[in-house]
Amino acid sequence: MPITERMVADLCAGLYEKALKTLPSDVMEALRKAEEKETEPIAKRIIASIIENVKMAEESDLVVCQDTGLPSYFFKIGTKSNIVGDLKKAIAEGTLKITQDLPLIPHCYHCITGFNPGTNLGERVPVVHFDIIPEAEYIEVTAAPIEGGGEFFNAFKNFRGLTRPDPIEFVKKFVIDTIASAGGRPCPPLIVGIGIGTSFDKVTMIAREASIRPLNIRHPDPFIRKIEDELLATINKLGIGPMGMGGDTTALAVNIETGHNGPCRPVAIKIQCWAAMKASARIYSDGTVVYL
Amino acid sequence: MKEIRLISPLNESDVRNLSIGDVIYLSGRVYQILGPGSTKAMEYAKRKEKLPFELENGVICHIYSSIKKINKDWKLNYAGVSTSTYLPIEPNFIRNYKIRALIGKGGVGKETIDAMKEVGCVYLAFTGGCAALFTTRVKGLEAIHWEDTPERVIAFKVEALGPLIVGIDARGNSVYEKIDDEVKKRLLKIRIMPSTV
Numbered sequence: 001m002p003i004t005e006r007m008v009a010d011l012c013a014g015l016y017e018k019a020l021k022t023l024p025s026d027v028m029e030a031l032r033k034a035e036e037k038e039t040e041p042i043a044k045r046i047i048a049s050i051i052e053n054v055k056m057a058e059e060s061d062l063v064v065c066q067d068t069g070l071p072s073y074f075f076k077i078g079t080k081s082n083i084v085g086d087l088k089k090a091i092a093e094g095t096l097k098i099t100q101d102l103p104l105i106p107h108c109y110h111c112i113t114g115f116n117p118g119t120n121l122g123e124r125v126p127v128v129h130f131d132i133i134p135e136a137e138y139i140e141v142t143a144a145p146i147e148g149g150g151e152f153f154n155a156f157k158n159f160r161g162l163t164r165p166d167p168i169e170f171v172k173k174f175v176i177d178t179i180a181s182a183g184g185r186p187c188p189p190l191i192v193g194i195g196i197g198t199s200f201d202k203v204t205m206i207a208r209e210a211s212i213r214p215l216n217i218r219h220p221d222p223f224i225r226k227i228e229d230e231l232l233a234t235i236n237k238l239g240i241g242p243m244g245m246g247g248d249t250t251a252l253a254v255n256i257e258t259g260h261n262g263p264c265r266p267v268a269i270k271i272q273c274w275a276a277m278k279a280s281a282r283i284y285s286d287g288t289v290v291y292l
Numbered sequence: 293m294k295e296i297r298l299i300s301p302l303n304e305s306d307v308r309n310l311s312i313g314d315v316i317y318l319s320g321r322v323y324q325i326l327g328p329g330s331t332k333a334m335e336y337a338k339r340k341e342k343l344p345f346e347l348e349n350g351v352i353c354h355i356y357s358s359i360k361k362i363n364k365d366w367k368l369n370y371a372g373v374s375t376s377t378y379l380p381i382e383p384n385f386i387r388n389y390k391i392r393a394l395i396g397k398g399g400v401g402k403e404t405i406d407a408m409k410e411v412g413c414v415y416l417a418f419t420g421g422c423a424a425l426f427t428t429r430v431k432g433l434e435a436i437h438w439e440d441t442p443e444r445v446i447a448f449k450v451e452a453l454g455p456l457i458v459g460i461d462a463r464g465n466s467v468y469e470k471i472d473d474e475v476k477k478r479l480l481k482i483r484i485m486p487s488t489v
Contacts, residue, residue, distance in 0.1 A: 041293050042313055042457055042467075049419045049455050057424035066356045066372030066423040103369065105358045149375065149420070169484045180479050183472065185375060185398055187420040234482060239474050243397060243420055245457060246471045275421040 001286055003139060005085035005093070011283055012073060012094025015143035017102065018279035018291075020063045023054045026214040027191070027276050030252040034189060043247025047189070050242070050274060065275040068104045069145025071095045071126035074212075078136025082285045088128070095126050107148060129205065140292075142280040144212050150190065150271035153182035156204065161197070161265030171196060171267050172231060178269050179235050179251070184244010187273035190251045191215065192235065195268040198259035206257035207268035212278050215253040228254045297452070301349035302392040304412040308462045312470075316416055317454035321434060322351040322395065324371070324446040326379050332443035337385035345437050345445065347389040351416075354379055354396030355426070357446065359433065366433045368448070372423030373397045376415075383407035399459050399468035408462060415460035417467075418453070429453040 023031075028051070035047040057064045073091060077083070099106055099120040106120040120126075133140065155178045159166040175194060193211025195203040219225045231254040241247025252274065280292040293313050298306060300320035310316070323345075325333050336343050357371035376396035385391065386407040393413060394400065397420040400408075408414065418426065434447040460466045 042315075045293075045315060045455055045457070046419050049422060049425060053419070053422035053425040056428050060424060060428055062424040062427050063370050064424060065421040066358070066370055066374075066426075067421075103358060103360065105356055172484045176479070176482060176484070180475055183475065184468065185377075187397070234484070237478060237482065239478050240471065243417060244471060245417065245459065245467050246474070273421060 002082040002084040003283055003285055003287070005087075005090040007283060007287060008085075008087060008090035008139075008141075009094035009097065011141055011281060011289060012091050012143065013098040013101075015073075015141060015279045015281055016071065016095060016098045016145065019143045019145060019277040020065075020068055020102075021057055021061065022279070023064055024214070024276060024278055026216050027252065027274065028054060030215045031189070031274065034249040034252060038247055038249050040241060040247035042245055043241045043249055046242040046245065046247075047249060063102075064277070065147065066105065067107065067147045067149065067275075069147050069277060070108060071120050072144050072146050073126055073128045074131070074142040074144065075128060076131045076133050076140040078133045078138045078140075080135055080137045081139050083139070091126055091128055092121050095120055138282040138284045140280065140282045142212070142278060144278040147273055147275060147277065150186040150273045153178065153186050153271045154207075155269045157267050159265040159267060160263075161261045162263050165265060168227065172227070172234070174267060175231055175254075175269060176234055176238070178271075179240070180238055182271060183240055186271045187243065187275070188240055188251065189242055189249045189274045191272040191274070191276055192231070192251050192254045193270035193272060194254065194256045195266075195270075196256060196258045197261040197265055199261065200266055202259065203266040204268040204270070206259060207270040210255040210257040211270040211272040212276070213255045213257070215255070219256050219258070221258070224256050224258055228256050300351045300393070302351065303349065304392070307392045307414055308412050310414050310458050310461055312458050312461050312465045312467045314458040315454065316456040316458065317452040318351065318393075318416070318456055319451050319453070320351075320449070322353050322448050322450055322453070323347065324355050324357055324448065325352045326354045326376070326381060326394075326396070330379055330443070332438065332441070333445065334382045334385060337382045337388050340384070340388055343389065345435070345447070347391065349390060349392050351393040351395060352391055354394070359446070366436055368427060368430050368433060370423045370427045371430065371448075372426050373418045373420060375420075376400050386411050386413055395456060399466060405460055405464050405466065408460065409464045412462045414458055414462055416456035417459040418456055426453070
Protein backbone atom coordinates (compact mmCIF):
# COMPACT_ATOMS: atom_id res chain seq x y z
CA MET A 1 0.00 0.00 0.00
CA PRO A 2 1.48 3.36 -1.00
CA ILE A 3 1.60 6.71 0.82
CA THR A 4 -1.23 8.72 -0.73
CA GLU A 5 -1.93 12.44 -1.19
CA ARG A 6 -4.66 12.20 1.46
CA MET A 7 -2.27 10.70 4.05
CA VAL A 8 0.28 13.44 3.44
CA ALA A 9 -2.36 16.19 3.57
CA ASP A 10 -3.72 14.88 6.88
CA LEU A 11 -0.22 14.56 8.29
CA CYS A 12 0.65 18.15 7.31
CA ALA A 13 -2.55 19.45 8.91
CA GLY A 14 -1.92 17.41 12.06
CA LEU A 15 1.70 18.45 12.40
CA TYR A 16 0.96 22.15 11.78
CA GLU A 17 -1.71 22.01 14.50
CA LYS A 18 0.60 20.20 16.93
CA ALA A 19 3.38 22.72 16.24
CA LEU A 20 0.99 25.57 17.11
CA LYS A 21 -0.54 24.07 20.26
CA THR A 22 2.48 22.59 22.02
CA LEU A 23 6.05 23.58 22.75
CA PRO A 24 8.82 21.02 22.14
CA SER A 25 10.02 19.38 25.39
CA ASP A 26 13.61 20.55 24.86
CA VAL A 27 12.46 24.19 24.74
CA MET A 28 10.27 23.70 27.84
CA GLU A 29 13.21 22.20 29.70
CA ALA A 30 15.40 25.17 28.75
CA LEU A 31 12.68 27.60 29.91
CA ARG A 32 12.35 25.83 33.28
CA LYS A 33 16.12 25.96 33.81
CA ALA A 34 16.17 29.64 32.81
CA GLU A 35 13.37 30.45 35.26
CA GLU A 36 15.32 28.79 38.06
CA LYS A 37 18.58 30.60 37.25
CA GLU A 38 17.12 34.04 36.47
CA THR A 39 18.03 36.66 39.10
CA GLU A 40 15.79 39.56 37.97
CA PRO A 41 12.31 39.29 39.54
CA ILE A 42 10.46 40.74 36.51
CA ALA A 43 12.32 38.45 34.12
CA LYS A 44 11.53 35.46 36.34
CA ARG A 45 7.87 36.45 36.31
CA ILE A 46 7.80 36.72 32.52
CA ILE A 47 9.39 33.28 32.07
CA ALA A 48 6.86 31.85 34.55
CA SER A 49 4.02 33.34 32.49
CA ILE A 50 5.46 31.73 29.34
CA ILE A 51 5.53 28.33 31.06
CA GLU A 52 1.97 28.85 32.35
CA ASN A 53 0.89 29.86 28.82
CA VAL A 54 2.17 26.60 27.34
CA LYS A 55 0.26 24.64 30.00
CA MET A 56 -2.91 26.67 29.29
CA ALA A 57 -2.55 26.00 25.56
CA GLU A 58 -2.45 22.28 26.26
CA GLU A 59 -5.30 22.28 28.81
CA SER A 60 -7.60 24.52 26.78
CA ASP A 61 -6.64 23.24 23.31
CA LEU A 62 -5.43 26.68 22.19
CA VAL A 63 -2.56 27.97 20.11
CA VAL A 64 0.56 28.95 22.09
CA CYS A 65 1.07 32.18 20.11
CA GLN A 66 -1.35 34.19 17.97
CA ASP A 67 1.33 34.44 15.28
CA THR A 68 0.69 31.10 13.61
CA GLY A 69 3.48 31.73 11.13
CA LEU A 70 4.19 31.42 7.46
CA PRO A 71 3.52 27.72 6.71
CA SER A 72 6.74 25.74 6.28
CA TYR A 73 7.71 22.06 6.20
CA PHE A 74 10.81 19.93 5.95
CA PHE A 75 10.36 16.70 4.00
CA LYS A 76 12.91 13.88 4.15
CA ILE A 77 11.94 11.22 1.70
CA GLY A 78 13.10 7.65 2.19
CA THR A 79 14.41 6.32 -1.11
CA LYS A 80 12.48 3.07 -0.52
CA SER A 81 9.20 4.77 0.35
CA ASN A 82 6.28 4.29 -2.01
CA ILE A 83 4.46 7.55 -2.78
CA VAL A 84 1.62 8.10 -5.24
CA GLY A 85 0.17 11.47 -6.23
CA ASP A 86 1.36 15.05 -6.05
CA LEU A 87 3.22 15.78 -2.81
CA LYS A 88 3.18 19.56 -3.21
CA LYS A 89 -0.57 19.55 -3.79
CA ALA A 90 -1.03 17.40 -0.69
CA ILE A 91 1.03 19.82 1.43
CA ALA A 92 -1.07 22.78 0.24
CA GLU A 93 -4.31 20.89 0.93
CA GLY A 94 -3.30 19.98 4.48
CA THR A 95 -2.24 23.57 5.18
CA LEU A 96 -5.52 24.98 3.86
CA LYS A 97 -7.51 22.45 5.89
CA ILE A 98 -5.97 23.44 9.23
CA THR A 99 -6.10 27.14 8.31
CA GLN A 100 -9.87 26.87 7.79
CA ASP A 101 -10.64 24.36 10.55
CA LEU A 102 -8.87 26.00 13.49
CA PRO A 103 -9.20 28.76 12.03
CA LEU A 104 -5.86 30.58 11.74
CA ILE A 105 -5.20 34.26 11.05
CA PRO A 106 -3.27 33.74 7.79
CA HIS A 107 -0.03 35.72 7.57
CA CYS A 108 0.75 35.10 3.91
CA TYR A 109 0.86 38.29 1.85
CA HIS A 110 1.63 39.08 -1.80
CA CYS A 111 5.30 40.18 -1.91
CA ILE A 112 4.56 43.40 -3.82
CA THR A 113 0.98 44.40 -3.14
CA GLY A 114 0.67 43.04 0.41
CA PHE A 115 -2.61 41.38 -0.54
CA ASN A 116 -3.58 38.58 1.85
CA PRO A 117 -5.49 35.84 -0.01
CA GLY A 118 -6.68 34.55 3.38
CA THR A 119 -5.79 30.94 2.65
CA ASN A 120 -2.25 30.73 4.06
CA LEU A 121 -1.23 29.60 0.56
CA GLY A 122 0.60 31.56 -2.11
CA GLU A 123 3.46 31.61 -4.55
CA ARG A 124 6.16 29.32 -3.04
CA VAL A 125 4.11 29.06 0.16
CA PRO A 126 4.10 26.73 2.07
CA VAL A 127 7.87 27.03 2.16
CA VAL A 128 8.96 23.41 1.73
CA HIS A 129 12.43 21.86 1.81
CA PHE A 130 13.05 18.39 0.45
CA ASP A 131 15.84 15.99 1.31
CA ILE A 132 16.32 12.25 1.04
CA ILE A 133 17.05 9.44 3.50
CA PRO A 134 18.89 6.58 1.79
CA GLU A 135 17.18 3.19 2.02
CA ALA A 136 14.39 4.33 4.39
CA GLU A 137 10.81 3.11 3.77
CA TYR A 138 9.22 6.20 5.30
CA ILE A 139 8.89 9.96 4.81
CA GLU A 140 9.88 12.16 7.74
CA VAL A 141 7.93 15.41 7.92
CA THR A 142 8.57 18.40 10.17
CA ALA A 143 6.12 21.29 10.33
CA ALA A 144 7.96 24.43 11.39
CA PRO A 145 5.84 27.54 10.70
CA ILE A 146 7.96 30.68 10.50
CA GLU A 147 6.97 33.34 13.03
CA GLY A 148 7.20 36.99 12.02
CA GLY A 149 8.82 38.57 15.07
CA GLY A 150 12.24 36.99 14.88
CA GLU A 151 12.31 36.89 11.08
CA PHE A 152 12.65 40.70 10.94
CA PHE A 153 16.06 40.51 12.62
CA ASN A 154 17.71 37.66 10.72
CA ALA A 155 21.06 38.68 9.29
CA PHE A 156 23.58 37.67 6.67
CA LYS A 157 27.20 38.67 6.10
CA ASN A 158 30.18 37.51 4.04
CA PHE A 159 33.60 36.97 5.58
CA ARG A 160 36.90 36.03 4.02
CA GLY A 161 37.29 32.28 3.84
CA LEU A 162 40.60 31.70 2.05
CA THR A 163 43.66 29.93 3.47
CA ARG A 164 44.13 32.92 5.77
CA PRO A 165 40.46 33.46 6.75
CA ASP A 166 39.01 36.24 8.85
CA PRO A 167 39.38 35.33 12.53
CA ILE A 168 36.30 33.69 14.07
CA GLU A 169 36.07 36.71 16.42
CA PHE A 170 34.68 38.70 13.46
CA VAL A 171 31.81 36.23 13.22
CA LYS A 172 31.18 36.34 16.98
CA LYS A 173 31.05 40.13 16.91
CA PHE A 174 28.54 40.01 14.04
CA VAL A 175 26.31 37.72 16.12
CA ILE A 176 26.48 39.84 19.28
CA ASP A 177 25.83 43.09 17.36
CA THR A 178 22.83 41.50 15.61
CA ILE A 179 21.25 40.37 18.89
CA ALA A 180 21.99 43.69 20.63
CA SER A 181 20.39 45.77 17.89
CA ALA A 182 17.28 43.56 17.81
CA GLY A 183 16.77 44.12 21.55
CA GLY A 184 13.40 43.02 22.88
CA ARG A 185 11.56 43.16 19.56
CA PRO A 186 11.96 39.51 18.47
CA CYS A 187 10.36 38.33 21.77
CA PRO A 188 13.31 36.96 23.76
CA PRO A 189 14.23 34.50 25.27
CA LEU A 190 15.59 33.59 21.84
CA ILE A 191 16.96 30.55 20.13
CA VAL A 192 19.80 31.71 17.91
CA GLY A 193 20.45 29.54 14.86
CA ILE A 194 23.72 30.26 13.08
CA GLY A 195 25.02 28.93 9.78
CA ILE A 196 28.76 29.27 9.11
CA GLY A 197 30.32 28.43 5.75
CA THR A 198 28.92 26.59 2.72
CA SER A 199 27.41 28.93 0.10
CA PHE A 200 25.06 31.91 -0.14
CA ASP A 201 21.99 29.73 -0.71
CA LYS A 202 22.88 26.93 1.71
CA VAL A 203 23.99 29.00 4.68
CA THR A 204 20.54 30.46 5.44
CA MET A 205 19.17 26.95 5.19
CA ILE A 206 21.62 25.53 7.75
CA ALA A 207 20.97 28.55 10.00
CA ARG A 208 17.31 27.57 9.94
CA GLU A 209 18.15 23.95 10.60
CA ALA A 210 20.26 25.12 13.54
CA SER A 211 17.29 27.11 14.88
CA ILE A 212 15.04 24.02 14.91
CA ARG A 213 17.72 21.63 16.19
CA PRO A 214 16.76 20.34 19.66
CA LEU A 215 18.38 22.57 22.29
CA ASN A 216 19.96 19.62 24.08
CA ILE A 217 21.84 18.47 20.96
CA ARG A 218 25.17 20.19 20.54
CA HIS A 219 27.50 20.56 17.59
CA PRO A 220 29.68 17.42 17.30
CA ASP A 221 32.92 19.43 16.86
CA PRO A 222 34.25 20.52 20.29
CA PHE A 223 35.69 23.72 18.81
CA ILE A 224 32.30 24.78 17.41
CA ARG A 225 30.61 23.67 20.64
CA LYS A 226 32.90 26.04 22.51
CA ILE A 227 31.82 28.90 20.23
CA GLU A 228 28.15 28.03 20.92
CA ASP A 229 28.80 28.18 24.69
CA GLU A 230 30.80 31.38 24.48
CA LEU A 231 28.20 33.15 22.34
CA LEU A 232 25.34 32.08 24.61
CA ALA A 233 27.17 33.36 27.68
CA THR A 234 28.02 36.67 25.98
CA ILE A 235 24.48 37.21 24.64
CA ASN A 236 23.11 36.67 28.14
CA LYS A 237 25.50 39.30 29.49
CA LEU A 238 23.82 41.93 27.30
CA GLY A 239 20.98 42.28 29.81
CA ILE A 240 18.16 42.50 27.24
CA GLY A 241 16.21 39.82 29.09
CA PRO A 242 12.79 38.29 28.42
CA MET A 243 10.67 40.62 26.25
CA GLY A 244 13.47 43.20 26.41
CA MET A 245 12.55 44.13 29.98
CA GLY A 246 15.97 43.23 31.44
CA GLY A 247 17.44 40.08 32.95
CA ASP A 248 19.91 37.26 32.50
CA THR A 249 17.85 35.30 29.97
CA THR A 250 18.16 36.81 26.48
CA ALA A 251 18.79 33.49 24.73
CA LEU A 252 17.99 29.90 25.66
CA ALA A 253 20.48 28.45 23.20
CA VAL A 254 22.92 29.18 20.41
CA ASN A 255 22.96 26.40 17.82
CA ILE A 256 25.55 26.45 15.05
CA GLU A 257 25.60 24.41 11.86
CA THR A 258 28.67 24.48 9.66
CA GLY A 259 30.04 23.50 6.27
CA HIS A 260 33.12 24.01 4.09
CA ASN A 261 33.17 27.13 1.95
CA GLY A 262 34.92 28.63 -1.05
CA PRO A 263 36.98 31.85 -0.93
CA CYS A 264 34.01 33.52 0.70
CA ARG A 265 32.73 32.38 4.12
CA PRO A 266 29.06 33.32 4.45
CA VAL A 267 27.41 33.57 7.87
CA ALA A 268 23.66 33.63 8.45
CA ILE A 269 21.77 34.21 11.69
CA LYS A 270 18.21 32.97 12.18
CA ILE A 271 16.52 34.53 15.18
CA GLN A 272 13.82 32.36 16.67
CA CYS A 273 11.57 33.57 19.50
CA TRP A 274 10.87 31.29 22.50
CA ALA A 275 7.68 30.01 20.82
CA ALA A 276 9.71 27.60 18.69
CA MET A 277 6.90 25.96 16.75
CA LYS A 278 7.84 22.55 15.37
CA ALA A 279 6.44 19.02 15.19
CA SER A 280 7.75 15.93 13.39
CA ALA A 281 6.48 12.51 12.38
CA ARG A 282 7.29 9.60 10.12
CA ILE A 283 4.78 8.09 7.77
CA TYR A 284 5.49 4.56 6.55
CA SER A 285 4.44 2.98 3.29
CA ASP A 286 1.72 0.98 5.12
CA GLY A 287 0.15 4.22 6.38
CA THR A 288 1.45 3.99 9.96
CA VAL A 289 2.26 7.39 11.44
CA VAL A 290 4.82 7.68 14.23
CA TYR A 291 5.06 11.07 15.93
CA LEU A 292 8.63 11.93 16.94
CA MET B 293 7.78 44.86 42.50
CA LYS B 294 4.22 45.49 43.70
CA GLU B 295 1.29 43.34 42.65
CA ILE B 296 -1.91 45.30 42.00
CA ARG B 297 -5.41 44.36 40.91
CA LEU B 298 -7.25 46.96 38.84
CA ILE B 299 -10.64 47.24 37.21
CA SER B 300 -11.20 49.03 33.89
CA PRO B 301 -12.43 51.75 33.29
CA LEU B 302 -9.53 53.05 35.41
CA ASN B 303 -9.27 56.26 37.37
CA GLU B 304 -6.52 58.78 36.82
CA SER B 305 -5.06 58.80 40.35
CA ASP B 306 -4.72 54.98 40.47
CA VAL B 307 -2.90 55.11 37.14
CA ARG B 308 -0.60 57.94 38.19
CA ASN B 309 0.37 55.93 41.29
CA LEU B 310 1.78 53.08 39.23
CA SER B 311 5.53 52.71 38.74
CA ILE B 312 7.61 50.83 36.20
CA GLY B 313 8.02 47.20 37.23
CA ASP B 314 4.66 46.97 39.05
CA VAL B 315 2.72 43.83 38.19
CA ILE B 316 -0.95 44.32 37.31
CA TYR B 317 -3.87 41.92 37.00
CA LEU B 318 -6.64 43.71 35.14
CA SER B 319 -10.37 43.01 35.05
CA GLY B 320 -13.18 44.77 33.22
CA ARG B 321 -13.33 46.05 29.67
CA VAL B 322 -10.43 46.32 27.25
CA TYR B 323 -10.61 47.37 23.61
CA GLN B 324 -8.84 45.85 20.65
CA ILE B 325 -8.48 49.02 18.69
CA LEU B 326 -4.85 49.02 17.77
CA GLY B 327 -4.88 45.99 15.56
CA PRO B 328 -3.95 45.71 11.91
CA GLY B 329 -6.78 47.99 10.82
CA SER B 330 -6.42 50.77 13.34
CA THR B 331 -6.23 53.62 10.85
CA LYS B 332 -9.93 54.50 11.01
CA ALA B 333 -9.83 55.14 14.75
CA MET B 334 -6.61 57.12 14.31
CA GLU B 335 -8.33 59.28 11.65
CA TYR B 336 -11.08 60.06 14.18
CA ALA B 337 -8.39 61.24 16.59
CA LYS B 338 -6.77 63.46 13.96
CA ARG B 339 -10.13 65.09 13.21
CA LYS B 340 -10.89 65.27 16.97
CA GLU B 341 -14.22 63.59 16.32
CA LYS B 342 -16.27 61.69 18.85
CA LEU B 343 -15.96 57.92 18.43
CA PRO B 344 -19.10 55.79 18.24
CA PHE B 345 -18.03 54.06 21.47
CA GLU B 346 -17.02 55.26 24.93
CA LEU B 347 -13.25 55.14 25.48
CA GLU B 348 -12.78 57.61 28.32
CA ASN B 349 -10.64 56.11 31.14
CA GLY B 350 -10.43 53.00 29.02
CA VAL B 351 -7.75 50.45 28.20
CA ILE B 352 -6.72 49.73 24.62
CA CYS B 353 -4.71 46.78 23.35
CA HIS B 354 -2.28 46.08 20.55
CA ILE B 355 -3.50 42.60 19.76
CA TYR B 356 -4.25 40.26 16.93
CA SER B 357 -7.42 38.25 17.45
CA SER B 358 -9.29 35.54 15.61
CA ILE B 359 -13.04 35.59 16.21
CA LYS B 360 -15.91 33.58 14.74
CA LYS B 361 -19.65 34.12 14.51
CA ILE B 362 -21.83 31.30 15.81
CA ASN B 363 -25.43 32.09 14.86
CA LYS B 364 -25.58 35.74 15.93
CA ASP B 365 -22.92 35.64 18.62
CA TRP B 366 -19.25 36.33 18.21
CA LYS B 367 -16.80 34.02 19.96
CA LEU B 368 -13.08 34.47 20.47
CA ASN B 369 -10.83 31.77 19.00
CA TYR B 370 -7.60 33.27 20.26
CA ALA B 371 -5.85 36.59 20.78
CA GLY B 372 -2.39 37.73 21.74
CA VAL B 373 -0.33 40.91 21.95
CA SER B 374 1.59 42.41 19.08
CA THR B 375 4.58 44.76 18.86
CA SER B 376 3.24 48.24 19.59
CA THR B 377 5.72 50.17 17.45
CA TYR B 378 4.57 48.32 14.33
CA LEU B 379 1.06 49.72 14.80
CA PRO B 380 1.58 53.37 15.60
CA ILE B 381 -0.70 55.29 17.93
CA GLU B 382 -1.61 58.91 17.32
CA PRO B 383 -0.56 60.78 20.48
CA ASN B 384 -3.80 62.75 20.06
CA PHE B 385 -5.71 59.52 20.33
CA ILE B 386 -4.57 59.23 23.94
CA ARG B 387 -5.22 62.93 24.59
CA ASN B 388 -8.65 63.17 22.99
CA TYR B 389 -10.16 60.05 24.44
CA LYS B 390 -8.33 60.07 27.81
CA ILE B 391 -6.89 56.59 27.49
CA ARG B 392 -5.57 55.27 30.83
CA ALA B 393 -3.59 52.25 29.69
CA LEU B 394 -2.15 50.67 26.56
CA ILE B 395 -1.51 46.94 26.51
CA GLY B 396 1.06 45.57 24.09
CA LYS B 397 4.67 44.54 23.86
CA GLY B 398 7.89 46.42 23.24
CA GLY B 399 6.81 49.92 24.34
CA VAL B 400 5.88 53.04 22.35
CA GLY B 401 7.66 56.09 20.92
CA LYS B 402 8.53 59.38 22.60
CA GLU B 403 5.60 61.41 21.25
CA THR B 404 3.17 58.85 22.58
CA ILE B 405 4.92 58.87 25.96
CA ASP B 406 4.55 62.67 26.12
CA ALA B 407 0.80 62.32 25.58
CA MET B 408 0.66 59.57 28.22
CA LYS B 409 2.35 61.85 30.78
CA GLU B 410 -0.12 64.66 30.09
CA VAL B 411 -3.21 62.52 30.29
CA GLY B 412 -2.17 60.06 32.99
CA CYS B 413 -1.74 56.83 31.05
CA VAL B 414 0.54 53.81 31.45
CA TYR B 415 1.98 51.20 29.11
CA LEU B 416 1.34 47.65 30.28
CA ALA B 417 3.45 44.85 28.81
CA PHE B 418 1.82 41.49 28.33
CA THR B 419 4.20 38.64 27.54
CA GLY B 420 4.65 38.24 23.77
CA GLY B 421 3.60 34.89 22.39
CA CYS B 422 1.24 34.10 25.27
CA ALA B 423 -2.00 33.78 23.30
CA ALA B 424 -3.36 30.93 25.42
CA LEU B 425 -2.91 32.98 28.59
CA PHE B 426 -4.61 36.01 27.04
CA THR B 427 -7.45 34.00 25.53
CA THR B 428 -8.32 32.15 28.74
CA ARG B 429 -8.59 35.47 30.62
CA VAL B 430 -11.18 36.77 28.16
CA LYS B 431 -14.62 36.11 29.57
CA GLY B 432 -16.68 37.52 26.73
CA LEU B 433 -17.03 39.85 23.77
CA GLU B 434 -19.13 42.81 24.93
CA ALA B 435 -19.40 44.64 21.63
CA ILE B 436 -18.01 44.86 18.12
CA HIS B 437 -17.97 48.16 16.26
CA TRP B 438 -17.42 48.62 12.53
CA GLU B 439 -18.07 44.89 12.46
CA ASP B 440 -17.64 44.03 8.80
CA THR B 441 -14.51 46.06 8.18
CA PRO B 442 -10.86 45.27 8.84
CA GLU B 443 -11.00 48.33 11.13
CA ARG B 444 -13.27 46.60 13.58
CA VAL B 445 -13.02 47.46 17.25
CA ILE B 446 -13.75 44.77 19.81
CA ALA B 447 -14.63 45.30 23.45
CA PHE B 448 -13.49 42.30 25.49
CA LYS B 449 -14.48 41.55 29.05
CA VAL B 450 -11.39 40.24 30.87
CA GLU B 451 -10.82 38.77 34.28
CA ALA B 452 -7.41 39.03 35.99
CA LEU B 453 -5.62 39.58 32.70
CA GLY B 454 -1.94 39.34 33.52
CA PRO B 455 0.76 39.44 34.51
CA LEU B 456 0.87 42.90 32.95
CA ILE B 457 4.10 44.69 33.77
CA VAL B 458 4.18 48.47 33.88
CA GLY B 459 6.72 49.18 31.12
CA ILE B 460 6.15 52.94 30.97
CA ASP B 461 4.57 54.84 33.86
CA ALA B 462 2.60 58.10 33.80
CA ARG B 463 5.71 60.07 34.79
CA GLY B 464 7.36 58.98 31.56
CA ASN B 465 9.76 56.46 33.14
CA SER B 466 10.39 53.63 30.70
CA VAL B 467 11.78 50.16 31.35
CA TYR B 468 12.63 49.98 27.64
CA GLU B 469 14.71 53.15 27.68
CA LYS B 470 16.49 52.01 30.84
CA ILE B 471 17.29 48.60 29.35
CA ASP B 472 18.36 50.09 25.99
CA ASP B 473 20.87 52.35 27.74
CA GLU B 474 22.11 49.45 29.86
CA VAL B 475 22.54 47.17 26.81
CA LYS B 476 24.53 49.88 25.00
CA LYS B 477 26.84 50.25 28.02
CA ARG B 478 27.32 46.51 28.36
CA LEU B 479 27.96 46.11 24.63
CA LEU B 480 30.90 48.53 24.91
CA LYS B 481 32.35 46.46 27.76
CA ILE B 482 32.08 43.14 25.95
CA ARG B 483 35.43 42.12 24.52
CA ILE B 484 35.29 39.15 22.24
CA MET B 485 38.13 36.92 23.44
CA PRO B 486 40.44 35.54 20.75
CA SER B 487 39.95 31.82 20.24
CA THR B 488 42.81 29.37 20.42
CA VAL B 489 43.05 28.60 16.72
